[in-house]
Amino acid sequence: MKKILMGSMVAFALLQGVSFAKDYAKVNGKSITEKDIAPLMRSLPGVAFEQLPEDAKTQIINQAVERKLLIEQAKKDKIQSSKEYKDALVAMEEELTLEVWTRKQIEKIKVTDSEITQFYNQNKTKFVQPEMVKASHILVASENDAKAIIAELKKAGKNTSARFNEIIREKMQNGSAKDGGNLGYFAKNQMVPEFANAAFKLNKGTYTATPVKTQFGYHVIYVEDKKSSGTLSLNDIKGQIEQNLKIKKLQENIKKEGESLRKKAKVEIFK
Template sequence: MKLTLSALTAAVLITTAPWAAAQNVAIVNGKPVPTHRVDVLAKQVEASGRPVDDQVRAQLKEEVILREIFMQEAQKRGIGASKDYQDQIELARQTIMIRALFTDFQKKNPVTDAEVKAEYDKFVAANSGKEYRARHILVEKEDEAKALIADLKKGAKFEDLAKAKSKDPGSGANGGDLDWAAAASYVPEFSEAMVKLEKGQLTEAPVKSQFGWHVIRLDDVRQAELPKLEEVKPQIVQQLQGQKLNQFQQALREKAKIQ
């Protein structure tokens, strides 16, 4: 049997129609909406940490279709020719280009394991040593603090007085407990008095700081427990990436000729 030209054309259309449909999400008012748009949105969703399952992909498909509908309407109304639209497009173009520039820089200048180790070693050097677990009661006047010390020496419970009298709402509600911390975490007057105490000992006199008058009790001392490198590596990498990017930005700013 010999195919006529019209029959041959029909056969070709039947053969290629499924392929053409696969390239498009839909056809809106006669205009094809390519599947690639869904793929682009799906990549953005995945980059945010969300999995793209069939349900999410269906939602993205609907969003792409709605975008095309709204775009067609905007074009009908001539919005694309407005100055405000053109200004916004230019800002968006700059944002995308700059983001791509920074991404390219970070890909070509990755944080090395040696840099991470060096930063971790600095962290260890700055934070190693002793940690102290102390309690305090903070009041406004020295006489109040002296009265508290007298009550404690008579047998009053430190935790109860802290809850009732301390003007430090955070620790006061916990019986004055400041949890484990390095001495350097506190203001100098506080830390100097605290480190002189033995475990279980109370300050004999109130300690004055910028916050008021403190009554301090040292509950325990230990060697600082620092996280292992593997535990903090993601945070260190992020920190170093930020530093490198800031240096890159500053270098570009400094060498730019601005008149």
């Protein structure tokens, strides 16, 4: 039952109404929209299509075009009339039915402020946050390339942050950077030691004065923000606690519902 429930949880976001108005291309008169792009972006969690460099966008669009053509060919081959297709469609319909039902169950669940506060007070040790750094980086293959980037940043003066982001875009678009971008907040143990040690030594709004060598290449790191270690406040995680308590109640409710339905049903298990 737990596996079934977790599968349903993953699908919640897919069940919300989404508009796919923008056209990126046309294939035999049919539009390539965000709906066609979405399946290809699932391999890049947390990244929006519009944030990608232009060459990466073009690559994704071309993949969507090829996917659309293959779908058209499958339809011409009458795949939709095959037994395999019909069986899969029934299975998908059953899964979707369960997902929608589960969503409606969680919408009925209420969690009170007192329940949230009680959970927080009883589990404070779980909400201790280590020192965190929010940083961006540019990764290049050679030390000289990294030194050239640092030289550019020195010319930027007070506009370091804006110039750093400009360089990321430039390097990613022309292919001279192996990687780059905003890494968000991370703890020291989430990065390779060389990178973490350099990042955590920096003050907010500063960058590495020399290239940072790791197994991946040479990095230039810019620290946007820092957070001291400490216990997260109730306000910081109230929404997260509420969602966790809802899921816990949902699991309990579904377990009870399953047991109740089983008692009323005629169940035969064959060995």
